[in-house]
Amino acid sequence: xxxxxxxxxxxxxxxxxxxxxxxxxxxxxxxxxxxxxxxxxxxxxxxxxxxxxxxxxxxxxxxxxxxxxxxxxxxxxxxxxxxxxxxxxxxxxxxxxxxxxxxxxxxxxxxxxxxxxxxxxxxxxxxxxxxxxxxxxxxxxxxxxxxxxxxxxxxxxxxxxxxxxxxxxxxxxxxxxxxxxxxxxxxxxxxxxxxxxxxxxxxxxxxxxxxxxxxxxxxxxxxxxxxxxxxxxxxxxxxxxxxxxxxxxxxxxxxxxxxxxxxxxxxxxxxxxxxxxxxxxxxxxxxxxxxxxxxxxxxxxxxxxxxxxxxxxxxxxxxxxxxxxx
Numbered sequence: 578x579x580x581x582x583x584x585x586x587x588x589x590x591x592x593x594x595x596x597x598x599x600x601x602x603x604x605x606x607x608x609x610x611x612x613x614x615x616x617x618x619x620x621x622x623x624x625x626x627x628x629x630x631x632x633x634x635x636x637x638x639x640x641x642x643x644x645x646x647x648x649x650x651x652x653x654x655x656x657x658x659x660x661x662x663x664x665x666x667x668x669x670x671x672x673x674x675x676x677x678x679x680x681x682x683x684x685x686x687x688x689x690x691x692x693x694x695x696x697x698x699x700x701x702x703x704x705x706x707x708x709x710x711x712x713x714x715x716x717x718x719x720x721x722x723x724x725x726x727x728x729x730x731x732x733x734x735x736x737x738x739x740x741x742x743x744x745x746x747x748x749x750x751x752x753x754x755x756x757x758x759x760x761x762x763x764x765x766x767x768x769x770x771x772x773x774x775x776x777x778x779x780x781x782x783x784x785x786x787x788x789x790x791x792x793x794x795x796x797x798x799x800x801x802x803x804x805x806x807x808x809x810x811x812x813x814x815x816x817x818x819x820x821x822x823x824x825x826x827x828x829x830x831x832x833x834x835x836x837x838x839x840x841x842x843x844x845x846x847x848x849x850x851x852x853x854x855x856x857x858x859x860x861x862x863x864x865x866x867x868x869x870x871x872x873x874x875x876x877x878x879x880x881x882x883x884x885x886x887x888x889x890x891x892x893x894x895x896x897x898x899x900x901x902x903x
Contacts, residue, residue, distance in 0.1 A: 584624045585773070586656040591629040591645055592663065592676045592710075597636045598759045599661040599704040606766035609782045610774060622774055630679035637664050648683040652691045655698035657769075658684075662705030662759070667731035670706045671713060684714035692716070692752045702769075703755040704762035711753075712736035721750040725758045744810055744851065763788060810851045812837035816844070817852070820863050824886030828860045861896040868893060 587607050589600055604625055611621040629645035636642055652658075663670050671677075691699045703711055708724045709732060711717055718738035723729075723745045733741045742748055747756040747765040756765040763786065771779035816833045820826075833856050834841040848856050864885045871881035878890070887893040 582622075583654060584621050586626055586652075586654055587623050587659060588626045588628055588649070588656050589659045589661065590648070590680055590707075590710075591627055591634050591642055591661065592680060593631075593634045593674070594663040594665075595634060595636050595642070596662045596664060596705065596759060597638050597640065599707065599762055600636075600642075602760060602763040603659060603702075603704065603766040606763055606770060606782055606786065609785050610770045610778060613778050613781045613785075614774070630676040630683075634676070648680065649687070651687060652699050656691075657700045657702055658688055660701070660703045660707030660710050661762075662707050662725070667706075667709070667728060667735075670709050670728070671735070673713075677710070677713075680710060681714045684711065684716060689714070689716050697752055700752045700754065702765060703753075704765070705756065705758050708732060708755045709735055711755075712739065716753070720753050721748055722753065722755040723748045723757050724755060810847060812839055812844070813847050813851050816848075816856065817859060817863075820860050824860070824864050824867055825883075826886070828856075830856055858899075861900065865893075865896055865900060 587604070589604060591600065607623040607625060611623055614620065614622055627642070627645050628648050630648060632645050632647075633641055633643040634645065673681075688699070688701060691697060692701055701711060701716065703722075703724070705725050706728050708717070708722055709728065711722075712732060712735040717736040719740075721740040721742060722732065722736070723742045724732050726743060729741055729743045732739070745757060746761045747754060747768065754765055754769070756762050767779050767783055767788070770782060816837050819836055820828055820833075826832075830841045830844065834844040837844050837847075839847065844856060848854060848859065852859060854862070864887055866885075868881045868885035868887065871884050872878060876884065882890060882893050885893075887896070
């Protein structure tokens with residue numbers, strides 16, 4: 578995005594009982610992206626707009642959100658429409674009240690045609706169960722989507738022609754991007770900021786928000802400490818967290834499997850399916866990344882290797898060789 582490019586309208590659709598963090602998390606990420614741009618002498622990339630079927634709405638925590646603009650009759654500039662979650666089970670989320678019905682009709686009448694256009698500049702983003710509103714409006718046929726793990730079956734029922742994926746933080750399919758849960762909306766916003774403005778600026782936003790570290794645009798890929806972490810499987814996450822907290826421990830496959838309460842063979846299968854690597858490869862990636870970070874911070878090589886969990890320089894070199902040829 579250059580100085581001549583107009584800002585993207587981020588249109589957050591606020592309905593009664595909107596989850597406040599679904600709204601505030603992504604909105605703050607986009608606001609902080611503009612703040613980082615301002616510090617660099619660049620114009621804002623995003624314009625936050627808050628719209629609803631009614632001029633005010635009571636949020637999930639009881640705070641009333643007022644001054645909402647009407648749902649626009651058209652998307653005159655590049656617009657990212659954001660649908661937000663609300664509390665409860667599916668029958669409570671999909672309450673076809675006046676505001677819900679008005680938003681559903683607006684999505685079908687205005688947003689669906691805008692997304693269907695070739696090379697559309699518009700996007701539809703959903704946070705948590707906000708995707709159920711898109712499903713109810715008929716926008717998900719043939720699309721790959723996700724939502725909160727407790728609502729996956731309900732989403733499949735409401736959108737039988739969609740390809741619903743579980744165990745994902747967020748999923749992108751063309752102009753549609755859906756996220757799994759409350760804080761996953763922040764992950765999705767950071768991802769889109771990185772795609773639009775670069776990894777360096779997204780990393781700066783993440784640091785201000787004190788969320789997962791993101792590497793800069795000068796790095797060839799995301800940090801190995803985050804490799805294989807874009808899933809929601811609790812057993813795999815438990816092992817990954819334990820390794821990160823104590824990388825110097827003797828992480829045999831049997832010990833990791835015991836921690837996950839599964840057999841070694843099943844743990845290896847879970848890592849391949851959800852993390853895309855073996856348990857041993859994960860341990861070595863974590864150790865290599867920690868050693869690199871420690872060396873960049875000024876530690877002597879021997880100290881850095883010990884801190885990262887390598888027992889010797891030889892073990893470190895072998896791990897580097899395996900990572901290079903894999």
